[in-house]
Amino acid sequence: MKQLYSKDYIARQVSRLGSEISQDYQNEEILLVIVLKGAMVFATDLARQITCPLAMDFICVSSYGGQTTSTGKITFKKDLDTDIQGKHVIVVEDIIDTGLTLQVLTQHLQLRKPASLKICSLISKQKHRKTSTKVDYCGITMDDGFIIGYGLDYNELYRNLDAIYTFDPSQQLAQGDA
Ligand code: IMP
Numbered sequence: 001m002k003q004l005y006s007k008d009y010i011a012r013q014v015s016r017l018g019s020e021i022s023q024d025y026q027n028e029e030i031l032l033v034i035v036l037k038g039a040m041v042f043a044t045d046l047a048r049q050i051t052c053p054l055a056m057d058f059i060c061v062s063s064y065g066g067q068t069t070s071t072g073k074i075t076f077k078k079d080l081d082t083d084i085q086g087k088h089v090i091v092v093e094d095i096i097d098t099g100l101t102l103q104v105l106t107q108h109l110q111l112r113k114p115a116s117l118k119i120c121s122l123i124s125k126q127k128h129r130k131t132s133t134k135v136d137y138c139g140i141t142m143d144d145g146f147i148i149g150y151g152l153d154y155n156e157l158y159r160n161l162d163a164i165y166t167f168d169p170s171q172q173l174a175q176g177d178a
């Protein structure tokens, strides 16, 4: 495991995103739609950097299973508790890779007629993008590679690391076998 983004670097990006959102919405009320589970760590830090009136709700979709590449299929595991009609919604994601999860999710949310719908993602991976869905607020852009920490998991582990690390599952297996 090699550290890619330090705790301080992440905190600076989160603070910048919070300022951008606060500037854009001013005194409008925002609903953060937090995509479980990966975005929960980021979202709780982000929410505290936003100065607008703010509510939070959670949605849970699953796209990867135990794999490290996208299947293109997503399953809704938990829906929102809130009616988003007429609300200013910001979807908070941990990481966007192919963009397929986000595309299906935003199409689904648009049907509920929010006043506005924007996307905020801590990380945007560029190499495998298959959609044109715009990321309105992006913390960190990277090309490719599987990463863990700060909410991001591999098989549900490592979400609690406070920095972000590159991770190679084949190396982990090799070490485990040794
Ligand atoms: P997409 O549909 O390919 O954009 O995949 C997005 C989802 O896959 C994210 O919300 C993450 O949950 C997961 N994901 C994508 N890349 C990574 C990674 O490098 N580490 C951990 N999870 C990832």
Ligand code: MG
Pocket: 035, 036, 037, 038, 039, 093, 094, 095
């Ligand atoms: Mg996710």
